[in-house]
Amino acid sequence: MARILYGVAGEGMGHAVRSRVIIDHLARTHDVQVVVSGRAHDYLKARERDRLGVNRIWGLSIVYEDNEVRSFRTVLKNVGGAVAGGWPRNVKAYFDLTESFRPEVVVSDFETWSYLYARTHGLPCISVDNNQAVNRCDHPPEILSGHEAEYLVAKGVVKAKLPGCFHYLIATFFQAPVAKPRTSLHPPVLRPEILAARAEPGAHLLVYQTSTSNEALPEILRGAGVECRVYGLRRELTQDLREGNLVHRPFSEARFVEDLRTARAVISGGSFTLMTEAVYLHKPMLAIPVKRQFEQVLNARYLQALGYGATADDLDARVLDGFLARLPELERGLSRYRQDGNRELLAKLDDVLARALDGGAPGEPRA
Template sequence: MRILYGIVGEGMGHATRSRVAIEHLLARGHTVHIVASHKAHAFLRAHFDVIPNVEVDEIGGLTLHYDANVMKLGKSLLRNLKLAPENLRKSLETYRSIVERRRRPDLVVSDFESFAYLYGRMRRIPVISLDNMQILDRCAHPPEILEGARRDYRIARYAVKAKLPGAYHYLVTSFFFPPVKRPRTTLLPPILRPEILAAERAPGEHVLVYLRAMPLEGLLPVLEAFPEQRFRVYGYDHAEVRGHVSVRPFSQEGFVEDLRTARAVVAGGGFSLMCEAVHLHVPMLAVPIGRQFEQELNARWLAYLGYGDWAKTLSREALTRFLHHLPAHAEAVSTYQRHDNGMLYACLDELLRCVELDEPPPPALKGPHMGTYQGPLLEEERRGRHPKPG
């Protein structure tokens, strides 16, 4: 089967997650054409460069501007307007390349990426959505999670709903599993890279800090107020040691080692690192980027489950509270049931068989999962038709 796989380029978690899924598809004998933007494109091209049956092309994509751990809407808009002509050129070149090769994909997989999704919908090719974002729209969240944030939640939910409507099926990866409220939706455990699956938990005394969107000059004064606690800081382009605070250059091996041996983690609300920490049973203080409710939702669920805490800004008070309650967080997160990527592989294989047999979208999958739709079928599912967007 020929598969067009689109990956959004903002944030590396989409790329590392997609790498795992793509490697499985290749192992099953499928041909994969990857389209991605920005850092995701560079990462995937480097990884798959010499691997047969896979192509990697660059497309245009949106970028976000951050300042002091807050997403700046105005600056992000201006930057994307400036990049729009070049992004359009890249995407059109890739589109023409696909058409000229006359190798129509049999299936599209989209990790919250619009180009591949739109290509599939325009050409009436089934689209599988595989990401974490759809949990905003396709699941029901309890009132305690949304307290004080219903307006932000509604805005984020509508934006996510409009991104990839009418997909053949939605595979939603998560470390929390609220009730599924829409058909054609399956919850899966986090998709984890091999390095994390191979890592063994060995708690040490240091706290791992990764707050890439927060300026170092704003971070260090907070950490220096805790001289009895050692911190290992990642996310900046240099190395230095200030007493009990060690700023380290990024390395995949070093980061995984410091994560598995950390006493705790202080990081943003990004999905991938949070999942890795939860999988390794490392308590976490999440400081989500402002004006990104998806990150705040992750952080709210983290605290709701007792796996850690969250704060809108990193302050001495927030860090003091987190460290004080660390034993309780460690006990709670130790109860999290770890999973490998087996459920993902089984669900992908099941969906690909359905597509190969030209079957209508299944409202629920038969294989193992962490949650699926249990309600009445929509009219389209009862008639065996492809559902309308929604």
């Protein structure tokens, strides 16, 4: 049994959803302390139990406006948050963990605080995320076309985030040539609710959209001619609201999974988590990535290239009609996808963890 410090990026909920599965697996046989920021803290804190502690730290956040990352406002928000108490809070958490827990190994889901703790204390750090695909894999020109500059920036940011880890486990639904050592690709981590779901053919579209920048979206969806079950646009709701063929729903995890498993197709942004869940359940997806968020563009373009879905810069009636017309073709493409739960990634993590704790080499020279 080992003492593991597990860092989870708090920006968005995708990291927390994936980490919940891995943390539950590790906590069965090890002592695990989690450091996490943002909304992800509350999500993981609710699952705290024996041999598993969840600790709040301050973390970076991204400012979105009009379905686009706002770089300058993001910098201002994070500098202000750090000065107002973020860094002092992290320093306190640092000393508390040093005195009481004394980790032997660190696992980081694209989280900086835990990584820096590992480097400061000479501990092996294992990276588990989907983001490292940007930096540690080669991508063909057609995937990068029109976004080459954004790719180089994103690659530099991802590379600087967690350099020199003991091993990088990348969760991905696509296969790309691995370009760097100590790197392995694995099927995405899926939450138990998705693994337990049994896909059924349905007639409705599942729409998940948290950005309100496209004011024409409700009118565009009305033109779909089928029921659209919409999450995210009306966050104030406490019960369903029907407007013609649109059914606005307050968020409920159980109902969302039910609507996903019985959907004909999915319309959303470039969220990796929902994208992988749709692929696993063989539901075609139309992805509209957040502008200037290259990792979402990368995922969406692979989704399209593999014949699992479609992507567009913006959603309008023409794009929607074209997507709906292709559904039979996309369903055939998805029928080829197979995944044996989370077994492959968890088995690899156990192996890497054992080697790290034994003080063995990661298998390849460090670079």
